Amino acid sequence: MNAALAAIAAVLALTLVKATPLIYAALGGVLSERSGVINIGLEGIMIAGAFTSVAVSGATGSPVAGALAGIAAGALLAAVLAFGATRLGVDQIVAGTGLNIAALAAAAFGIVLVYHQPGASREVPGFGRGGELTLIALAFATAVLLHIVLQRTPWGLHVRACGEDPSAAEAAGIDALRTRFIAVVTGGAIASLGGVYLSLAELDLYSDGMTAGRGFIALAAVIFGRWTPLGATGAALFFGFFSALQFALQRTGVPSELMQALPYAAAVVALAGFAGRVRAPAADGVPYVRH
Amino acid sequence: MTLRGFLRGRTFRDLAVVTVLVFGVGSVAMLLAHVSPIDGFGALFDGAFGTPEEFAETLVQTTNLLFPALGIAVAFRAGLFNIGAEGQLILGGFAAGWLGAAVPLPAFVALPMVLAAGALAGGIWGAIPGFLRARFAANEVIATLMLNVIAFLLATYLVNGPLALAGAGPSETPTLPHAAQLPDLLTGSRLTWAFVIALALALFLRWLLFRTIFGYELRAAGDAPEAAKRAGIDLGRTALVAMSISGAIAGLGGATIVSGELHRFNTGLSPGYGFIAIAVALVGSLDPLWIVAAAFAFGVLQSGGIAMQAEAGVPRDVVSLVTGLVIIALAGRRVVAARRTT
Numbered sequence: 001m002n003a004a005l006a007a008i009a010a011v012l013a014l015t016l017v018k019a020t021p022l023i024y025a026a027l028g029g030v031l032s033e034r035s036g037v038i039n040i041g042l043e044g045i046m047i048a049g050a051f052t053s054v055a056v057s058g059a060t061g062s063p064v065a066g067a068l069a070g071i072a073a074g075a076l077l078a079a080v081l082a083f084g085a086t087r088l089g090v091d092q093i094v095a096g097t098g099l100n101i102a103a104l105a106a107a108a109f110g111i112v113l114v115y116h117q118p119g120a121s122r123e124v125p126g127f128g129r130g131g132e133l134t135l136i137a138l139a140f141a142t143a144v145l146l147h148i149v150l151q152r153t154p155w156g157l158h159v160r161a162c163g164e165d166p167s168a169a170e171a172a173g174i175d176a177l178r179t180r181f182i183a184v185v186t187g188g189a190i191a192s193l194g195g196v197y198l199s200l201a202e203l204d205l206y207s208d209g210m211t212a213g214r215g216f217i218a219l220a221a222v223i224f225g226r227w228t229p230l231g232a233t234g235a236a237l238f239f240g241f242f243s244a245l246q247f248a249l250q251r252t253g254v255p256s257e258l259m260q261a262l263p264y265a266a267a268v269v270a271l272a273g274f275a276g277r278v279r280a281p282a283a284d285g286v287p288y289v290r291h
Numbered sequence: 292m293t294l295r296g297f298l299r300g301r302t303f304r305d306l307a308v309v310t311v312l313v314f315g316v317g318s319v320a321m322l323l324a325h326v327s328p329i330d331g332f333g334a335l336f337d338g339a340f341g342t343p344e345e346f347a348e349t350l351v352q353t354t355n356l357l358f359p360a361l362g363i364a365v366a367f368r369a370g371l372f373n374i375g376a377e378g379q380l381i382l383g384g385f386a387a388g389w390l391g392a393a394v395p396l397p398a399f400v401a402l403p404m405v406l407a408a409g410a411l412a413g414g415i416w417g418a419i420p421g422f423l424r425a426r427f428a429a430n431e432v433i434a435t436l437m438l439n440v441i442a443f444l445l446a447t448y449l450v451n452g453p454l455a456l457a458g459a460g461p462s463e464t465p466t467l468p469h470a471a472q473l474p475d476l477l478t479g480s481r482l483t484w485a486f487v488i489a490l491a492l493a494l495f496l497r498w499l500l501f502r503t504i505f506g507y508e509l510r511a512a513g514d515a516p517e518a519a520k521r522a523g524i525d526l527g528r529t530a531l532v533a534m535s536i537s538g539a540i541a542g543l544g545g546a547t548i549v550s551g552e553l554h555r556f557n558t559g560l561s562p563g564y565g566f567i568a569i570a571v572a573l574v575g576s577l578d579p580l581w582i583v584a585a586a587f588a589f590g591v592l593q594s595g596g597i598a599m600q601a602e603a604g605v606p607r608d609v610v611s612l613v614t615g616l617v618i619i620a621l622a623g624r625r626v627v628a629a630r631r632t633t
Contacts, residue, residue: 040432084622093372093432094622097569102615108608113323118606213440219433257448264437264444268419271429280430 011244016136017202019240021046021194021211023139025218026225026232027146028191032078033227034150035183036163036176037085038285040096041077043215044103045188048073049195051107054206055114058124063131066124067196074192075185077103082184086177089287100215108208119208126204135197139233142190146229159183163281166288176288194218220267227281239263302576308620309574313592313613320609331603338598339591345598347480351552353590354482355561357489358544359568360586361496362417362537364577368500369533370513375420375435376541377565378442379413381558383542385446386412388464388549388556391471393456398470405471406546413542414535416442421534425527431534439565447558462558473551483551490583492540497579509533541565563611567593570614573621589614 025042032039039045052073057066081099084090108118115121127135150156158179161169166176194214199206217239224238225231239262246259314332321331339349359376366373387409390396396404416438423429450462458465473483500506511519512529520526544564549556571589575582596610 038432040436080619084619088623090619090622092622093374094569094573095619097374097566098615098618098620098622100615101563101566101618102612105608105611105615109320109606109612112606112608216436216440220437223433255448255452257444261441261444264440267437268423268429268434268441271434272423272427273429285430285432 007248011241011248014244014247015237015241017132017240018243019237020136020139021197021214022218022221022236022240023143023233024194024197025191025215026221026236027139027142027229028078028187028189028194029218029222030187030225030227030229030232031146031150031159031190032184032187033222033284034163034281035159035180036166036281036283036286036288037082037180037184038092038096039078039081039184039187039191040093040219041081041099041103041215042191042218043211043213044096044100045074045077045191046195046198046211046215047100047103047107048077049192050199050210051110051195051206053196054121054124054199055110057126057200058114058121061125063125063127063200066200067127067193070196070199071189071192074195075189078188078191079181079185081188082181085184085287086181089289092285092287104209107206111206111208121206123205124200126200132197132201135193135201139193139197142193143229143233146190150229155179160281162288163283166283166286170290177290180288191215191218217263220263220270223267223280224263224270226279227284239266302581305574305576305621309588309617312616312620316613316616317609320612321603321605324605326603326605331599331605334601334603334605335592335595335599337595338602339595341598343477344480345594347477347482349587349590349594350486351481351590352593353587354486354489355544355548355552355564356568356571356589356593357493357583357586358547359541359565360571360575360582361489361493361579362413362540362544363568363572364575364579364582365496365500365509365540366417366533366537367572367577368513369509369529370516371421371424371530371533371537372432373417373420373435373534373537374432374569375417375438375442375538375565376568377561377563378435378439379416379538379541380545380548380561380565381446382416382442382545383409383413384545384549384560385450385464385556386542387546388467389450389454389456391467391550392459392464392555393454395468396471401468401470402473402550405467405550406543409546409549410539410543413545414539416542417538418531418535421531421538424534425530431530443558446556450556450558459555464556467550467554471550472554473547481552483547485547485551488547489544492543493579493583500579541568567611567614570618570621574617 049070053066053070056069057063084095085092112118158174162176162179170176221232221235224235242262246256318328321328340346363376387405390408391405420431420434424431456465476482508524548560571585575585592610596607599605600607
């Protein structure tokens with residue numbers, strides 16, 4: 001009985017660990033998409049956060065400095081996407097795809113330059129247990145805060161207006177392009193914390209491919225959570241739970257590939273509307289051009 | 292087209308951007324790695340063109356990029372963002388490798404059936420997001436993105452689990468019988484008739500997209516969906532057909548890698564051809580003939596990158612970095628109009 005309880009407790013604890021990076025990335029995605037910009041580049045932004053925070057923590061010996069640098073790197077990548085999407089009218093999907101490829105390669109190249117070895121960095125000063133718990137708690141706090149900002153503040157209303165109908169928003173005196181830019185960059189900063197968590201709280205190093213598609217699972221969580229901060233957090237916990245369960249069931253013969261595929265399959269099903277009414281912001285992914 | 296018209300055109304501007312990115316970013320990266328760009332690019336081009344075998348490998352990489360890029364172009368032309376070529380290619384490769392190794396096929400039909408199986412599997416994997424888009428207006432970008440991962444996990448599960456075959460290594464199928472292998476074009480290299488098939492396919496698609504009513508309707512659905520709808524074009528049907536064709540072409544590409552180069556399916560058969568192919572399709576202006584040229588350029592980078600790393604000590608990641616930047620730089624072109632009206 002005690003063994004069973006311990007096993008359940010272990011799965012739940014692991015759920016939090018697995019869900020936290022997804023929560024950050026998904027919240028970044030929610031903010032971006034609610035303003036009308038689809039951020040396919042979440043994966044690349046997580047990579048930028050993970051790599052930069054490790055490089056800076058290794059160089060300065062301060063994980064906090066590393067985390068701040070990681071957030072800055074994620075915000076910078078998001079700014080590239082945001083600038084292209086709002087000012088240059090580039091296609092968000094294509095640019096986001098390129099961003100993922102470029103970020104992965106730049107980090108791999110950076111590892112060779114900084115550590116003179118391919119594949120992974122050396123171990124760097126990380127956050128330790130206390131810092132990890134703080135980051136986990138901060139993820140949930142960010143979710144609640146984002147919910148309040150989107151639903152209860154004028155700026156949140158502006159963001160949602162830009163995601164539904166940017167022309168009408170502009171007619172009401174909102175600068176849609178600026179609002180979208182700020183939302184995407186802030187979203188990038190939030191999402192990069194998912195990468196920072198992976199590298200400085202879970203592993204204390206960067207290794208190539210360590211984000212392992214979490215940015216895409218986060219996109220799935222955004223949809224499954226119906227584009228709301230709390231919904232996306234719930235979806236991230238759900239996907240984190242399955243990821244934790246996978247470890248628990250490793251020796252039971254349940255095929256791990258099928259369990260890993262679950263978040264992705266759930267997103268496809270949700271997209272098709274089989275999981276109740278799911279509606280994206282009306283102007284999600286639609287470039288806004290002033291006339 | 293006159294020379295002046297060409298120099299003013301978008302294609303030329305794109306080529307200039309790409310050239311600047313490749314040599315500019317490449318040089319900076321090489322300098323950061325303490326390698327002279329002359330040595331670095333020297334090793335790259337030597338690795339891509341130095342010997343007949345190396346040139347053959349460049350054409351192999353060209354072929355592997357050409358199939359998914361042509362598939363992507365068909366979908367993009369129809370206004371559909373198929374970023375699922377990677378998954379379609381992997382499942383096509385799996386279907387080809389499994390059928391060829393598991394089912395004793397008569398010699399004269401083995402090769403066509405193996406290739407057809409790849410096209411069919413890729414086509415089905417492309418048809419799923421096409422159907423979801425047509426029937427439920429589901430965003431095909433997210434769907435294809437998710438289906439990429441599902442395809443990889445599904446192939447890994449099947450090849451190691453329920454469809455595992457005797458005599459195969461982990462995550463592999465056994466060697467295909469000789470009759471199911473694409474013949475070599477150049478002995479001693481991995482270059483096979485897949486290259487010729489890809490070129491023929493490019494010509495066929497050029498004709499299909501620009502010289503037939505079907506191609507006209509497909510492009511109309513992409514360029515001006517509202518007008519196309521009013522003119523009686525069934526947008527849902529077009530989405531389903533375009534995505535199926537797109538997936539089938541990528542799946543055929545996976546089958547040619549299995550049947551020609553590797554002679555077996557392996558879950559690691561693609562180093563991301565389906566994603567690099569997005570850059571190829573964009574650089575090629577979504578025109579099958581230009582895409583052949585773009586695939587060759589990226590083929591040079593892919594095969595030369597290996598030599599650049601081995602001979603000059605520049606990490607191969609520079610090639611991927613440049614590829615990603617090319618995609619970002621060319622994201623400005625108006626690829627898809629359809630998404631803006633849904």
